[in-house]
Amino acid sequence: MEKTAIEDRVFNPSEEVVSNANISQAVYDEAAADRLAWWGKQADELVTFFKPYEKVLDDSNPPFFRWFTGGTTNVSYNCLDRHYNSAKRNKAALCYESEIGRKVILTYRELYIEVNKFANVLKGLGVQKGDRVCLYMPMIPECAIAMLGCTRIGAIHSIVFGGFSADSLADRINDAEAKIVITADGNFRKGNPFPLKNNADVALESTSCVEKVIIVKNAGNDINVVEGRDVWYHDLMATADKYCKPEEMEADAPLFILYTSGSTGKPKGVQHTTAGYLVQTQATLKYVFDLKEDDTFWCTADIGWITGHSYVVYAPLALGMTTFMYDGTVDYPDKDRMWDMAERWGISVFYTAPTAIRTFMKWGNEYPRKHDLSNIRLLGTVGEPINPEAWMWYYENIGGSKCPIMDTWWQTETGGFMITPTPMVPLKPGTATIPFPGIEVDVVDENKQSTERGYLVVKSPWPGMLMTIWGDDDRYIDQYWKRFGDYYFAGDGAKRDDMGYIWVTGRVDDVLNVSGHRLGTAEIESALVECAEVAESAVIGRKHDVKGEAPVAFVILKDGFEASPELIDKLKKHVGVKIGPIARPDDIIFTGGLPKTRSGKIMRRLLRDIAEGRAIGDVTTLADPGAMAEIATKYSGKEE
Numbered sequence: 187m188e189k190t191a192i193e194d195r196v197f198n199p200s201e202e203v204v205s206n207a208n209i210s211q212a213v214y215d216e217a218a219a220d221r222l223a224w225w226g227k228q229a230d231e232l233v234t235f236f237k238p239y240e241k242v243l244d245d246s247n248p249p250f251f252r253w254f255t256g257g258t259t260n261v262s263y264n265c266l267d268r269h270y271n272s273a274k275r276n277k278a279a280l281c282y283e284s285e286i287g288r289k290v291i292l293t294y295r296e297l298y299i300e301v302n303k304f305a306n307v308l309k310g311l312g313v314q315k316g317d318r319v320c321l322y323m324p325m326i327p328e329c330a331i332a333m334l335g336c337t338r339i340g341a342i343h344s345i346v347f348g349g350f351s352a353d354s355l356a357d358r359i360n361d362a363e364a365k366i367v368i369t370a371d372g373n374f375r376k377g378n379p380f381p382l383k384n385n386a387d388v389a390l391e392s393t394s395c396v397e398k399v400i401i402v403k404n405a406g407n408d409i410n411v412v413e414g415r416d417v418w419y420h421d422l423m424a425t426a427d428k429y430c431k432p433e434e435m436e437a438d439a440p441l442f443i444l445y446t447s448g449s450t451g452k453p454k455g456v457q458h459t460t461a462g463y464l465v466q467t468q469a470t471l472k473y474v475f476d477l478k479e480d481d482t483f484w485c486t487a488d489i490g491w492i493t494g495h496s497y498v499v500y501a502p503l504a505l506g507m508t509t510f511m512y513d514g515t516v517d518y519p520d521k522d523r524m525w526d527m528a529e530r531w532g533i534s535v536f537y538t539a540p541t542a543i544r545t546f547m548k549w550g551n552e553y554p555r556k557h558d559l560s561n562i563r564l565l566g567t568v569g570e571p572i573n574p575e576a577w578m579w580y581y582e583n584i585g586g587s588k589c590p591i592m593d594t595w596w597q598t599e600t601g602g603f604m605i606t607p608t609p610m611v612p613l614k615p616g617t618a619t620i621p622f623p624g625i626e627v628d629v630v631d632e633n634k635q636s637t638e639r640g641y642l643v644v645k646s647p648w649p650g651m652l653m654t655i656w657g658d659d660d661r662y663i664d665q666y667w668k669r670f671g672d673y674y675f676a677g678d679g680a681k682r683d684d685m686g687y688i689w690v691t692g693r694v695d696d697v698l699n700v701s702g703h704r705l706g707t708a709e710i711e712s713a714l715v716e717c718a719e720v721a722e723s724a725v726i727g728r729k730h731d732v733k734g735e736a737p738v739a740f741v742i743l744k745d746g747f748e749a750s751p752e753l754i755d756k757l758k759k760h761v762g763v764k765i766g767p768i769a770r771p772d773d774i775i776f777t778g779g780l781p782k783t784r785s786g787k788i789m790r791r792l793l794r795d796i797a798e799g800r801a802i803g804d805v806t807t808l809a810d811p812g813a814m815a816e817i818a819t820k821y822s823g824k825e826e
């Protein structure tokens with residue numbers, strides 16, 4: 187396991203922050219005294235049920251836990267109808283800016299109407315409760331409208347990040363058997379339209395379940411429209427009815443599927459439920475980001491990731507807050523774009539990823555300094571451990587040395603924050619600190635005993651938890667509940683310090699974290715061996731200043747093929763096309779052998795040692811100890 191820099195500085199929150207906070211010690215105490223009663227109270231306060239629930243938690247069939255059983259509700263109802271006739275009716279629900287400067291503000295009333303219309307559009311196309319709808323969209327308001335439209339009629343959305351390739355999209359469409367795909371003509375990236383619809387067209391060549399493709403006109407680029415299959419969003423919306431009754435959904439009905447990488451095989455469809463997810467995402471946003479009526483919250487995550495689902499769309503809207511979204515690159519037209527928008531929109535709570543912070547830090551503090559960021563009162567990070575240096579830069583340059591930073595640890599599978607400070611918790615740069623109220627985590631050794639340094643586990647079910655893996659209950663059990671029985675295994679390593687704070691040290695399984703994006707080594711390896719030249723490959727993550735980790739591939743060529751710069755290029759490109767640009771290896775190293783145990787398992791730890799320039803560790807368990815010497819020589823040759 188890797189060492190974390192020990193950070194002794196403690197930043198105590200100011201009295202003003204603590205006294206104004208939504209959270210208090212009483213909340214922690216109440217949750218600790220009876221966590222299920224506390225979660226029940228959160229549900230009563232934060233969710234409008236059509237039919238009240240009978241039980242907070244049904245744990246009769248572990249690990250298939252069910253929250254708020256017996257209750258019925260609807261997510262779009264909670265996000266919109268509750269605010270439609272309230273004082274919030276003319277409050278900005280969603281603020282949006284595109285890279286080329288197009289701005290949209292939708293009030294709660296306006297958003298409600300758009301979502302109702304879109305729900306009717308879906309119904310008109312034959313979409314029914316339980317059907318899957320795939321979204322392959324930019325960060326545009328129509329994406330949020332489409333999500334909420336699905337939830338209104340009980341359809342299950344599956345959002346595929348726009349940076350994924352056609353192949354990745356096709357796999358996800360097929361696995362979920364999506365009936366409808368919603369996409370856009372394109373979106374702007376560094377001033378040029380990126381042809382999203384073209385990718386969707388390629389993906390659709392290898393799917394047979396899709397009946398209709400809805401296209402949002404966004405970038406105005408030329409696209410291919412397939413007669414009978416493709417329909418324009420604006421044409422459908424022009425004639426849609428303005429009211430659609432929200433479907434009454436069981437508390438544990440599937441809400442969405444979101445694919446994420448695991449340590450083996452294909453990405454898995456993490457399936458989330460309705461009421462528990464609504465409770466945890468709202469409770470965490472309310473207490474951690476401390477949202478108030480007059481806040482404008484900016485979570486920079488793409489909607490294609492869980493952070494975008496939970497904290498760009500669902501939680502802020504359910505709480506009746508103003509959420510801001512931006513579709514574009516962070517340095518267009520210049521490196522101060524983010525701060526320019528933060529100033530213009532009066533952002534008060536800002537949430538981003540360490541990889542972005544390191545990029546901003548590299549560019550220098552003259553960019554934030556050009557702008558008045560004094561509206562910002564709270565900051566957050568997510569996606570990977572934040573190095574103390576980046577934390578300090580963020581604290582001083584974006585937060586003006588006055589804003590607490592909420593370092594939130596959670597996962598696609600957890601739905602919402604799990605380990606995180608709240609504004610009343612003393613902070614240390616680099617740690618996500620303590621569990622959220624009502625959440626029980628531990629650091630354990632191989633034998634499930636509490637320890638100072640080991641595996642991160644969640645000891646009891648939580649409301650926002652995944653329900654299963656889409657279509658694969660066995661994989662759900664295998665992946666999360668096999669190793670430690672009734673403890674959920676997160677796949678992360680962690681250590682605890684003398685204040686009891688938890689320091690997440692990163693993945694202990696074969697999952698990479700590249701710029702906060704999860705990638706399975708197995709996925710990249712299987713893309714590489716598809717190439718005719720490649721016999722075998724092993725992919726590892728090498729430490730990277732900005733990205734956190736960068737993929738590096740060790741490749742054995744088949745007989746008759748020679749290493750060359752052209753081949754390196756070709757293999758890198760192939761991975762980009764197969765999975766998406768984020769998965770492209772930074773380096774490809776050709777080798778004659780790979781370090782393997784006698785049972786054939788690749789020793790990735792040794793490859794990481796080589797790639798990060800450390801002395802090679804113990805090789806006595808290797809089937810062929812000589813392989814390491816050869817790889818080390820090849821690798822150092824490459825470095826010269």
Ligand code: WTA
Pocket residue numbers: 446491492493567568569570571572593594595596597598599618676677678690691692693699702703704
């Ligand atoms: C990592 C993103 C340290 C971790 C919400 C986890 C973090 C994986 C943090 C989940 C953090 C996320 N500190 N590590 N604050 N937040 N991680 O599913 O390895 O895309 O298991 O969910 O990101 O990534 P995912």
